[in-house]
Amino acid sequence: MSVFTRSRKSTVLGGIALAGASALVLAGCAGGGSGGDDTAAPETEDRDLTLSIGTVLPQTGSLAFLGPPEEAGVGLAVAEINEAAKGITVDVEYGDSGDTDNKAYETTVPRLLGDGVQALIGAASSGVTKLFLDQAVSAGVITFSPANTSPDFTTWEDNDLYWRTAPSDxxxxxxxxxxxxxxxxxxxxxxxxxxxxxxxxxxxxxxxxxxxxxxxxxxxxxxxxxxxxxxxxxxxxxxxxxxxxxxxxxxxxxxxxxxxxxxxxxxxxxxxxxxxxxxxxxxxxxxxxxxxxxPGPVLADDFQERLNAQWLEQGDGTELADFNYAGESYDAVVLLALAALQANSTDPAEIAANLQSVSGGADEGEKCDTFAACADIILAGNAADYDGYSGGVAFDDAGDPTEATIGxxxxxxxxxxxxxx
The missing domain is CATH 3.40.50.2300 (Response regulator)
Incomplete structure (x- = not known):
């Protein structure tokens, strides 16, 4: 077993990377989410929330092959959350991140921020996210990447507004x-x-x-x-x-x-x-x-089938060629919705304050593996611990997943x- 400890002020929370007998334990640093007693689920009450998200994912540029599975993951999560009818509706607006060469994000990000989204899903490229993250933080909006792997984000000054379901490199x-x-x-x-x-x-x-x-x-x-x-x-x-x-x-x-x-x-x-x-x-x-x-565990056949069906309806009429980061994209939307449901708020800061909790990184929550099941736990006044298609996640204080698998x-x-x- 190989063990890395990435610590400035926190202790090892635990994480596993599967590659033969290889494993990795990650620990957190300052710069991401927060959890603890202040993130406990509120008392049971009706919810009537609308969460607005925008995607900054690669439709063009050097990572365009990642766009379809990531956008399919987002679209499927939105559809299944809305179908569950648990007191929260998610609206999504899709946008192109491009890459650091064509700079499509320079148009997409201001448009989405101007439209009042509470969270950006993206970018796929660490280099692209670095170029707009401060802008999103200044606007008080969450940036949640399904694919950023640069270690630099662990210590980014992000006001607890940056999160990712992909593990560090x-x-x-x-x-x-x-x-x-x-x-x-x-x-x-x-x-x-x-x-x-x-x-x-x-x-x-x-x-x-x-x-x-x-x-x-x-x-x-x-x-x-x-x-x-x-x-x-x-x-x-x-x-x-x-x-x-x-x-x-x-x-x-x-x-x-x-x-x-x-x-x-x-x-x-x-x-x-x-x-x-x-x-x-x-x-x-x-x-x-x-x-x-x-990065990512084996995706269940039924999840791949649902993703394909979603993309045939949402995309260009062709089936997905890859499923890279589809699970991480799906989980990003589910975690945001669960955090909003627990906070009974779509204020980005309040959502961010609950993300670590619903991921199992803080509080002793009840395990659940679908949005609907986790939502029922939260609506009953209890803490939920979502384990999704990207793994257990369990965010540390930096907004990094501490449980991740590498295929x-x-x-x-x-x-x-x-x-x-």
Missing amino acids: LLQGEVLGNLIAEDGNSTLGIIYLNDAYGTGLEKALSETFAATGGEVVASESYNLGDTNFSAQVSSILAQNPEAIAVIGFEETATVVPSFVNSGFSGDSFYFVDGNISQWGADMPVDITGSKGTQ IFEYVGDNMHERIN
Whole structure:
């Protein structure tokens, strides 16, 4: 068991990352939610609440493949919360985050804030969230990301208004580093995107792999929008690594062929949540045997079916190709609704004050795994502990989940992957 302790003022609350026998325990720091006696459920009374949320998720840009499953997760949660009729109705307005290059968020965020939403769901990219988070905090609005993994958010000055259902890259970096070592590799090359996401994950991966006794023989960065990677490829291949980790987004479909066409084997790459895509024909070289990591437990078949049905109605008429961060997006909406129901308020500060409690990070709540079941507990005047499709969550004082799972995937043919752990 591997244990990380991330503490400034709080103690370990506990969390598990599954990757063989690997596990990680996370603890919180200042900068997120709050809980305790002041978040106890109010006495039973009728609720008639309307919660307004807006999405800042990638419809365009380098992470656009994450947009459909994330928006489907939001849409499904909204539909099921409203159908449950437990005293709260959720209204949603969808918006494009884009990426740090096309900057679609510069239009989306002011529009949503101007429309009076109480919470923003997004962004997927840590780099994008960093560029609008202070604006949302100044407006007194919650930002709840289903996919941000940068460790920087743990200590962000956010007035307790930033939350996420995705775990920090300290977790994914440990799991990936151990996986690469356990596969028998003693030397590693890394190519990574030079942004908040890429640099944070590269650091966590490098430290973990070195701790296993392995050697990172080369690590090269590139910038968003780059189309030629020949310099990085030459530098890394000159050190003859046994494996190469690629930390990036859609440009991976250009990066990987650059290595393969220079003689590196297509079965020795390792990917991360930003590029562990069902590449299919979009990847022009064979990567059968390569592996990658993605936060989130195995999604139940019925949940995937409900997501697909939701997306067929809500989206572009096609089925989902990926389910990346769909569970985390669904849970973000459910947790916001439960916190509002417990507070009997849609004021963002009051919702935020109850998020840790309804996640099981504070108070001894009764376990429940659907919005309706948790709502019934709250309406009876008791504390609920929601365990959702992203796991147990159990927020710490920083608004970070302390219970999270990292899945391991392998490409098995036609550049399509299957979960192996």
